Amino acid sequence: xxGPEIERLIDLLAKLPGLGPRSAxxxxxxxxxxxxxxxxxxxxxxxxxxxxxxxxxxxxxxxxCDPCTICNDPGRDRSLICVVEGVGDLxxxxxxxxxxGLYHVLGGTLSPLGGVGPEDLNLSPxxxxxxxxxxxxxxxxxxxxxxxxxxxxxxxxxxAASRIAVSRVGQGVPMGxxxxxxxxxxxxxxxxxxxxx
Amino acid sequence: xxGPEIERLIDLLAKLPGLGPRSAxxxxxxxxxxxxxxxxxxxxxxxxxxxxxxxxxxxxxxxxCDPCTICNDPGRDRSLICVVEGVGDLxxxxxxxxxxGLYHVLGGTLSPLGGVGPEDLNLSPxxxxxxxxxxxxxxxxxxxxxxxxxxxxxxxxxxAASRIAVSRVGQGVPMGxxxxxxxxxxxxxxxxxxxxx
Numbered sequence: 001x002x003g004p005e006i007e008r009l010i011d012l013l014a015k016l017p018g019l020g021p022r023s024a025x026x027x028x029x030x031x032x033x034x035x036x037x038x039x040x041x042x043x044x045x046x047x048x049x050x051x052x053x054x055x056x057x058x059x060x061x062x063x064x065c066d067p068c069t070i071c072n073d074p075g076r077d078r079s080l081i082c083v084v085e086g087v088g089d090l091x092x093x094x095x096x097x098x099x100x101g102l103y104h105v106l107g108g109t110l111s112p113l114g115g116v117g118p119e120d121l122n123l124s125p126x127x128x129x130x131x132x133x134x135x136x137x138x139x140x141x142x143x144x145x146x147x148x149x150x151x152x153x154x155x156x157x158x159x160a161a162s163r164i165a166v167s168r169v170g171q172g173v174p175m176g177x178x179x180x181x182x183x184x185x186x187x188x189x190x191x192x193x194x195x196x197x
Numbered sequence: 198x199x200g201p202e203i204e205r206l207i208d209l210l211a212k213l214p215g216l217g218p219r220s221a222x223x224x225x226x227x228x229x230x231x232x233x234x235x236x237x238x239x240x241x242x243x244x245x246x247x248x249x250x251x252x253x254x255x256x257x258x259x260x261x262c263d264p265c266t267i268c269n270d271p272g273r274d275r276s277l278i279c280v281v282e283g284v285g286d287l288x289x290x291x292x293x294x295x296x297x298g299l300y301h302v303l304g305g306t307l308s309p310l311g312g313v314g315p316e317d318l319n320l321s322p323x324x325x326x327x328x329x330x331x332x333x334x335x336x337x338x339x340x341x342x343x344x345x346x347x348x349x350x351x352x353x354x355x356x357a358a359s360r361i362a363v364s365r366v367g368q369g370v371p372m373g374x375x376x377x378x379x380x381x382x383x384x385x386x387x388x389x390x391x392x393x394x
């Protein structure tokens with residue numbers, strides 16, 4: 001329609017999660033309409049990010065410094081490690097501002113059927129980190145999926161012999177959620193996790 | 198969360214049409230996870246597009262050559278000009294493969310209330326193009342909105358004195374569409390545009 005450069009830009013944008021061919025075309029048009037204000041700044045932000053962003057050698061977080069801002073923060077409780085599947089989960093917890101300890105990003109979950117074993121994840125560094133020192137509690141903030149439960153089980157077994165407390169995030173009714181729209185699994189989990197009112 | 202570079206990338210992506218903060222974060226993570234395979238190629242495709250893509254001096258289409266591929270195509274019917282509001286409309290018609298003539302992109306619609314006058318649009322070049330020569334018919338493929346109708350009316354008046362046929366795209370029930378979900382305006386237009394069965 002407008003030469004290979006436009007086609008290539010649409011194709012690459014359409015591969016991003018949340019975008020399809022239709023929204024990729026809209027985004028491409030919006031960018032091409034203001035090349036100096038939108039297209040070039042975005043291109044340069046991408047190159048800048050590609051140059052400086054690294055996985056934190058300690059926790060697996062993505063950051064432009066290594067160790068990452070969180071691992072470097074002296075105000076964080078270093079005895080508390082929250083284990084998450086991905087950096088997106090870490091971001092969600094940080095936005096909520098509900099965890100004052102450190103993190104450990106696994107980079108996925110164990111999936112025997114999917115062929116993901118312990119050696120494919122950032123698990124050994126977690127065990128080494130815990131053995132290394134000051135950890136008092138490990139919070140498993142993994143998804144409420146079969147794979148999340150499998151991973152939590154594996155970690156729980158590995159840490160059973162240590163003196164470290166291992167906890168899992170609670171399951172139940174989301175804040176603001178109505179009961180009649182929840183699935184059976186969530187309702188069962190909510191009943192099991194009942195507490196004195 | 199991960200330094201200013203990541204924040205900036207999320208902010209710029211979130212400004213694209215169809216994306217919000219949430220999908221921009223997902224897209225950023227997907228890009229950062231594979232910097233060599235996804236992030237850098239997209240950045241370079243953007244810079245390449247910014248360098249080569251121009252507005253066609255004849256019709257206003259976006260293309261890496263000027264005049265654009267369509268204006269340059271000897272197989273196109275040069276006596277037929279389809280007038281559209283934006284390049285996105287041109288793309289839609291080209292995907293459908295339903296127009297074999299040339300195009301003219303106005304870059305918007307007349308909007309007296311919104312302060313968009315004839316001089317703000319690519320209208321004079323269209324009139325010059327038509328006066329210049331071989332045009333036999335002008336098809337107004339403008340949106341079925343107040344602004345689209347205003348623009349069509351303005352063009353129709355300007356071209357009334359010439360010997361050029363001016364037509365508007367048909368309005369009515371979309372292909373595959375059920376009548377009971379259509380709005381009153383579309384139903385009225387469909388009745389008015391009725392034809393012998």
